Amino acid sequence: MNNIPYPFNTPHGTAPFSTIAPEHFKPAFEEAITLAKAEIEAIVSNTESPTFANTIEALDFSGEALDRISNIFFNLNSAETNEQIQQIAQEISPILTAFSNDITLNETLFAKIKALHDRRDQLNLSTEQLTLLDKKFKGFSRNGALLPDEKKKRLREIDTELASLKLTFGENVLAETQDYALHITNPAELKGLPEGxxxxxxxxxxxxxxxxxxxxxxxxxxxxFITYAENRPLRKQLAIAAGQKAFRDNDFNNTGNTLKIAALRHERAKLLGYETHAHFVLEERMAQQPEKVTAFLNELLAKAKPAAAREFAQLSAFAKELDGIETLEKWDGSYYSEKLKQQLFSLDDEMLKPYFKLENVLHGAFEVADRLFGLKFSEVSHIDKYHDDVQTFEVHGENGEFIAVFYADFFPRKGKRNGAWMTSYKSQYVKNGNNERPHVSIVCNFTKPTATKPSLLTFNEVTTLFHEFGHALHGMLADTVYPSLSGTSVYWDFVELPSQIMENWCYEPQALALFARHYETGEVIPQPYVDKIRESASFLEGMATLRQISFGLLDMAFHGADPAAISDIKSFEKSVFDNTALFPDVAENCMSVSFSHIFNGGYSSGYYSYKWAEVLDADAFAYFSQNGIFNRDIAAKFREHVLSKGGTEHPMTLYKRFRGQEPTPDALLKRAGLL
Structure with missing residues (x-):
């Protein structure tokens, strides 16, 4: 495929990063699209009657080369981008969108799919095959296949514009993040900051x-800095800079992009016969309707708000007593929370960090996965990588069988977006009798080693690593036939269950003993520290819950109604936040314009899913807690009914098969101290 020869002649068919230059991508995309078009044309022009094999199965396995190249390219655009890659992304996105629309708006192809869907009960299909057939039918019907030509044309225009706007949104946030630097030359202004x-x-x-x-x-x-710096004016400066990303009066302002994305999504939903974008999205989620999401968030709000108000009053009184602070501001929250936590629990991150050396935490995650699922991780040097910071691992099962390739990329750098995420370079699937194994990656932004210290993690970073590793396990342990149903290809309000449940092991003495060792002495974390971690687990949980709810409500406000009425994003956002706000508003700040989860990622009308999945994860982990956190029988059930099954069945069916019952919010509310 020009300069990106596919299939890759590499260990496990992994991406040959070191041989790929940015200029190779566009010709490779063009050739892969040509190949994929030929595969689609073969399905369309087949004169035999449509069957599951010659239509649905053939469609799911088509475009393999295009998928691999897209995965490599767009993952690099998140983790190792530059101006050249960003330019190619802007050029290639409309081409990919047009190709996708060419498929979903192909009337002959849809007629074949519809004919099979209409008589699905007579086809003697497996559960997975029925799910795939339904998914393909909805993939077409929900993307315009039933529309008249004039509306199909408008749908194409919308999709092309949205693809470009979302890329620009993300590029602007990255540019704004990297544009700011707080340069300090006076050592007195560093007071309070940890040595590292x-x-x-x-x-x-x-x-x-x-x-x-x-x-x-x-x-x-x-x-x-925001947590420990005693210099309040500098904390304020930094906090305001963070809060006004893509909201300043410059070329990277996202105000217009945000409104356009919301408006186009709404128009698209109306075109397809849905009331709003949220109605369109939620039809394919566990929650199903915007009303149910709003009711869920408001129910949590009713439980969390009194606790949050008490916590905020306690924090405000503490700040006033300690430093005479009359009004607690946003740049004070982390600082006084940390001070109060130290006072209440004699615990702070700096005390814990020596016990959480990055390498030890990573191997702790591996050890937990071994005890639960019998997985063995071996670091290797023969698998190519896109940056020297990246680590590569081969994963094997208990009987030596090859499970997956695992990449880990932990440190911030220019060209890498903020945050933490799991992604995939190759899905798992079964083809020609071969169980093709996945290539999975986690990407984080942790503190780099310095001249005198290794990378030492805060406890929050420890849970972040375990969270992303949980997503990775979902990808690695996939065992389905079809690529589009594999691994994390599940309803978005279910996808956070495997990630969030893994965080629970970070609080368990049995698990901490495996990896929480002092980086200098090798001493296991003292039991009093473990007790304090557990005691403080629900510290200010009401405030944290309120924050998450506010983001979910903002998402629904943008997508659950006609956004045409929004003339000023800042005042709109403020009106949504009014019922959940604790700190005074900051006029210069606006969160919406850098809310990448919903305007650049896949969480539009889905941000609530973090809290939704918390109900599932607390309920699921309660099952482990009652029977032993390393109980292999329960782990086997979780692997069999949740991790391996991907999107092959409705998630509630899978969950009940694992748990034996539907989840209740009791375990979450108890864990959060909100009962």
Missing amino acids: AIEAAAQLAASRGHDGWIFTLDAPSYLP
Whole structure:
């Protein structure tokens, strides 16, 4: 395939990163699209009667080369991008959108799918095959196959514009994140900061040719400053900079993009016969309707708000008593929360960090996966990678069988977006009798090692690593026939269950004993520290829950009604947040314009799913807790009915098969201290 020869002649068919240059992508995309078009044409022009094999199955296995190249390219655009890659993304996105529309708006192809769907009860299909048939039918009908030509044309225009707008939205957020630097030359302004944060800031300043210390909006730099710096005006400066990403009066302002994305999504939904974008999205979610999501969020709000108000009053009184702070502001929240936590529990992140050396935490996650599922992780050097920071692993099962390739990419750098995520370079599926195994990656932004210290994680970063590793297990342990139903290809309000349940092991003494060891002495984390971690697990949980609910409500406000009435994003956002706001509003800040989850990622009308899945994960982990956190029988059931099954059946069916009952919110409310 020009300069990206596919299939890849590499170990396990992994991506040959070191041989790929940005200029190779566009010709490779063009050739892969030509191949995929030929595969679609073969299905369309087949004169035999449509069958599941010659239509549905053939369609699901088509475009394999295009999928692999797309996965490589768009993952690089998130984790290792540059201006050239961003330019190619803008050029290739409309071409990919047009190709996708050519398929879903192909009347002959849809007629074959519809004919099979109409008589699905007579086809003697397996459960997985029935799910795939239904998914393909909806994939066409929900993307315009039933529309008249004039409306199909408009749908194409909308999809092309949306693809470009979403890319621009993400590029603007990245540009704004990287544009800001707080340069400090007076050592007195560093008071309160941990030694490791100061050293990292000095290292960053030196790498940019400056004296002193530089702090940025990247999480490993931003969070220690906002949490520990005693200099309140500088905390304010940094917090305002973070809050006005893509809201400033410059070329990277996302105000127009945000409104356009919301408006186009609404128009698209109406075109397809849905009341709103949220109605369209939620039809294919466990929650099913916007009303149910709003009711779910409001029910949690009713439970969390009194607790949050009490916590905020306690925090405000503490700040006033300690430093005479009359009004607690957003740049004070993390700082005084940390101080109060230290007072109440004699616990702080700096005390814990020496026990959470990154390498140990990663191997702790591996050990937990071994005890639960019998997985063995071996670091290897013969698998190509896109950056020196990336680690590569082969994963095998208890009997030595090859399970997956696993990539881990942990440190921030230029060209890598903020946050943490799991992604896939190759799905699992069964073809020609071969069970093709997946290539899965987790990407995070943790503190880099310095000249004197290894990468030491905060406890929050420990849970982040376990969270993304849970998503990775969902991808790695997939065992389905069809690629589009494999791994994390599930309803979005179910996809967070495997990730969020893994966080629970971080609080368990049995699990912590496996990896929480002092990086200098090798001493296992003392039991009093473990007790404090557990005691403080629900510290300010009401405030944290209220924050998550507010994001879910903002998402639904943009997508659950006609956004035409929104003239000013800032005042609209403020009106939505009024019922959940604790801190005074900051005029210069606007969250919506950098809310990448919903305007650039896949969470539009789905942000509620984090809380929805928390109900599932608390209920599921209660099952482990009652029977032993390393209970192999329960782990086997979780693997068999949840992790391996992907999207082959309705998630509630799978969950009940694992748990024996539907989940109740009791375990979550109890865990969060909200009962």
